[in-house]
Amino acid sequence: MKNIFWTGYSNHERHFAINAIKSIVSKYGDIVDIHLFSDITLTMTIELQEVNIDKLHVELGHVISMDNSEQMPLASKKERTVYLNVTFSKGTGDLIVDVPAVPG
Secondary structure, three states, X not given: OOOEEEEEEEOOOXXXXXXHHXXXXXXXXXEEEEEEEOOOEEXXXXXXXXXXXXXXXXXXXXXXXXXXXXXXXXXXXXXXXXXXXXXXXXXXXXXXXXXXOOOO
């Protein structure tokens, strides 16, 4: 089975975009892995039924700019994996996460 790779771009504030993406994905499938690369890029692994792939792509396109994808007229209930990469246009690459001191 061919893997599905999507690329998206967001002009929104990063936290807003991530929450919107998570909300949309939860309607159609499950997020099984997520990685943030500073404040520039997010990669997400999504599992969903084939019948929901095009619906997910269309709805994500309302929140982020999506590269064109092949339309997949699939009516199967088989599980598929979609790899989504989102780039945030307002990212700087200088994200610093403060880690609180833990007594030990």
